[in-house]
Amino acid sequence: MERILSVEQMRAADAFTIDKLGFSAKTLTERAGAAVAEEIIDRLKGGRVLVCIGKGNNGEDGRVIAKILGATHGFTVATVTVANGIFKLFDKKFDIIVDCIFGTGLNRAVEGRYKTAIEKINASGAYVVSCDIASGLNGDTGRCMGVAVKANLTVAVQEFKFGHFVNDGPDYSGEVIAKDIGISIWGDDYAKRITKEDAAKFFAPRKKNVNKGCFGKAGILGGSKAFSGSAVLSYGALAALKTGSGYAYAAVPECLFGALCGRNPECILTALPDDGENLVFSEEKLAPLLSLDSLAAGMGMGVTPENYKILSFLLKNFKGKLLIDADGLNTLAKFGKDVLKERSCEVVLTPHVGEFARLIGADKEEVAINPVRLAVDFAKEYDVVLALKSATTVITDGKEVYLNTTGTPGMAKAGSGDVLSGIIAGLLARSEQTLDCVVAGCWLFGRAGECAAKKQNDYTVTATDFIAAYPEVVNSLL
Numbered sequence: 474m475e476r477i478l479s480v481e482q483m484r485a486a487d488a489f490t491i492d493k494l495g496f497s498a499k500t501l502t503e504r505a506g507a508a509v510a511e512e513i514i515d516r517l518k519g520g521r522v523l524v525c526i527g528k529g530n531n532g533e534d535g536r537v538i539a540k541i542l543g544a545t546h547g548f549t550v551a552t553v554t555v556a557n558g559i560f561k562l563f564d565k566k567f568d569i570i571v572d573c574i575f576g577t578g579l580n581r582a583v584e585g586r587y588k589t590a591i592e593k594i595n596a597s598g599a600y601v602v603s604c605d606i607a608s609g610l611n612g613d614t615g616r617c618m619g620v621a622v623k624a625n626l627t628v629a630v631q632e633f634k635f636g637h638f639v640n641d642g643p644d645y646s647g648e649v650i651a652k653d654i655g656i657s658i659w660g661d662d663y664a665k666r667i668t669k670e671d672a673a674k675f676f677a678p679r680k681k682n683v684n685k686g687c688f689g690k691a692g693i694l695g696g697s698k699a700f701s702g703s704a705v706l707s708y709g710a711l712a713a714l715k716t717g718s719g720y721a722y723a724a725v726p727e728c729l730f731g732a733l734c735g736r737n738p739e740c741i742l743t744a745l746p747d748d749g750e751n752l753v754f755s756e757e758k759l760a761p762l763l764s765l766d767s768l769a770a771g772m773g774m775g776v777t778p779e780n781y782k783i784l785s786f787l788l789k790n791f792k793g794k795l796l797i798d799a800d801g802l803n804t805l806a807k808f809g810k811d812v813l814k815e816r817s818c819e820v821v822l823t824p825h826v827g828e829f830a831r832l833i834g835a836d837k838e839e840v841a842i843n844p845v846r847l848a849v850d851f852a853k854e855y856d857v858v859l860a861l862k863s864a865t866t867v868i869t870d871g872k873e874v875y876l877n878t879t880g881t882p883g884m885a886k887a888g889s890g891d892v893l894s895g896i897i898a899g900l901l902a903r904s905e906q907t908l909d910c911v912v913a914g915c916w917l918f919g920r921a922g923e924c925a926a927k928k929q930n931d932y933t934v935t936a937t938d939f940i941a942a943y944p945e946v947v948n949s950l951l
Contacts, residue, residue, distance in 0.1 A: 474665040475651070477633045477876055480577045480612040482663060486631070490656045501654060502530060506537025508652035509604050509628045510545075513538075513569065516626070517600065519547025520568030525590055526554050527574035527608070534604050534630075535573025542571075558586040563593040570594050572603040572622045577612025577634050582619040591620050603627045606636055607645040614842055615642030623647075631656040633666060638865040638878050640841060664845065664874040672913040672920075673950040675717070675900060685719035689766040689902030692722035693895060694783075695800070696729050698750045700773030716899025724762060726752050751775045754782035762787075767794045767901035769894040771801020781808040788816035794901040794910075796821040798894045799828070806831040813855045819907050820857040823894060829861055845874060858908050860897075862890060866915050870908045877912070879919025881926040881934075888936030893918045896943070920946045 478486070490496050513522075522542055526535040535552070543550040553562050555574050572594060574587060583591060591609055594601060601624045606612055609621025615636040622645065629637060629651040636642050637649045721740045725733055726747035733742055743761070746753045752774060762768060770787060774780050781804050787795055795818045797805065802824045805813070810832060813820060822832075826844075830837045833851060840847055844867050852859040853871030861867040864882075868875040897914035904910050924942040925934045 474671060474875075475633060475668060476658060477635055477638070477664040477666050478658070479635060479663075483577065483612075483632060483634065486656050486658050489659070494657055496655070498530075501656065502533045503537055504654035505530075505604070505630045506534045507541060508630065508654050509534065509571070509602065510538045510541035512626070512628050512650070512652065513542065513571070513602055514545055514548075517569060520549075521566065522548050522550045522569045522571060523562060523565075523567040523599070524550065524552045524571040525574055525594065526552055527587070528556060529576060531573045531576040531604060531608075535571060538571055538573065538604065553590075555587055555590045558589070560589060560593060563597065567597065567599045570597055570599040570601050572601060572608050572624060574608035574622070575606075577606050577636060579609065579611060579618055583609050583621070584619070588620050591622050595623050600625050601647075603646070605630045606634060607642075607647075610636045610642060610645055612636040615640035616842070617641040617645065621645045626650070628652055630654060632658065635664070635845065635876075638666070638876055639844060639863075639867075643864055643878075664876055667868075667875050667877045667879070667912055667916045669916070669950070671909070672916045675904065675910075675913050676947055676950045678951075688717060688719035690720040690722065690764070691716070691718040691898045691902035692724065692762060692765045692768045693772070693898065694724045694745075694762065694768060694770040694787075695772035695774045696725040697747075697752070697773055697775045698726070698728050699775065700800075701729050701732060716896055718767075718899045718902035720902075721899070722762070722765060724759075726750075748779075751777050752780055752783060754779045754786065756786060759783065759786060763791055765791075765793050765902070767796065767898045769796040769798060769898035771798045771804070772891045772894055774800045774804075776800055776803045776807055778808065780804045785812050785815075788812055788818065788820070791816075791818040794819045794821065794907055796823060796894055796898055796901065798823045798890060802828045802832055810855070813857060820855075821860070821897065821901070821907065821911055822857050823860045823862060823890065823897070823911075825862040825890060845869075849874060858911050860911050860915055862893070866919075868908070868911050868915060873908065875908075875912050877915040877919055879916050879923060881919075881922045881931055883926040883929075883931035883934040884919070884922040884939065886935060889918075889922075889939065892936050892939050917943065917946055920949075 524535045524539040526532045539552045542548040603624040607622040607624045624647040627646040627649045724743040727744040730744040830840045848861045848867045852869045858870045866877040900910040921939045921942040925938040
């Protein structure tokens with residue numbers, strides 16, 4: 474895990490380090506500047522450098538950076554103080570531009586000389602390094618405040634910030650690394666970035682004296698005549714990707730049974746009653762699913778009163794771990810989400826931004842601005858594990874918060890969420906750690922997308938390609 478702090482948390486840590494531990498603000502500024510300069514020296518070796526200096530601490534960091542680079546062989550350094558608005562230097566050719574204009578506290582639109590400076594940086598063609606955060610990004614929301622520096626590299630001072638990873642952050646930050654400068658971070662009330670190690674613990678060497686009963690029973694429930702592919706993708710993720718569960722089940726409408734029969738022979742396929750199009754509630758037919766350890770429900774099942782009866786029955790009677798996705802979430806949004814408070818099982822919800830907005834009765838813009846706070850509030854109120862899917866996925870149980878940053882724009886395609894549901898369901902079947910399973914599943918899925926896109930590109934990859942790439946990801950963890 475890697476820490477991710479809010480702007481307020483970072484300010485509190487700065488203040489604690491200065492007021493309680495006896496460090497001076499000047500010392501921290503010198504360390505911050507040195508950390509950025511060190512990274513530039515190690516990576517770029519030399520070149521013509523322009524350091525763009527703003528007000529406040531970020532500007533002071535810039536002066537330290539300029540001083541260190543100016544005294545280092547191979548670098549020729551010039552500086553521009555943005556507040557003065559003297560931009561003739563931008564007419565010259567620079568190899569490297571260091572952005573020290575704004576820090577993480579920016580909360581208003583960028584205007585005037587600052588806007589001009591940022592536009593000139595972006596048009597320069599230089600390799601751009603941002604100190605702490607790309608100037609123009611809000612440190613908490615990651616929103617571009619009218620205009621923002623497009624960095625090749627962002628050197629985060631001490632810790633990552635939310636603004637590096639959410640909303641516009643990934644498009645402006647470039648590669649993001651955090652450099653420790655000795656600021657004291659205490660407690661564990663901070664978000665965490667998921668790492669390879671968090672997923673790897675689910676793939677430790679297995680004992681030889683085991684059988685399939687040792688690794689749980691995972692299932693998928695979903696599909697309709699109109700949306701047969703959703704169940705197929707989740708189904709494939711469970712069986713073909715070998716998530717590690719001992720048994721895999723799939724329950725689909727009778728109208729899909731023939732099409733799916735034999736597609737994944739490792740799966741136990743069950744037909745549920747339907748009206749020719751959508752599922753119809755039957756307690757008798759659903760009863761066998763209650764013996765499973767995990768069940769993912771909702772993918773492609775449609776939004777109907779009958780499906781609400783199915784979800785209500787599962788929530789009240791299932792004893793394993795129930796993941797609700799896609800149309801399952803839309804069904805709860807339409808017919809009543811408070812049934813979540815009546816459940817007898819552990820519940821995982823995996824909405825994308827639009828589904829979550831419908832679930833909480835908000836608009837997508839509100840969710841985009843405050844994804845972490847809204848996700849935490851909902852998970853806490855309904856006592857669920859929530860994975861709010863986006864370019865950066867927020868995972869929370871209402872107490873702990875994780876951000877997953879693996880993935881690629883090529884995953885913004887129909888079917889991606891269905892595959893994720895299947896992966897998480899497989900992990901849930903063989904572990905008691907529900908939150909950890911969701912965390913690991915999101916990382917694994919994102920990395921599978923990266924592997925698939927690397928072999929092809931972000932335009933041509935599809936959800937089935939992510940399935941095919943998944944074993945490669947697991948191999949990298951063994």
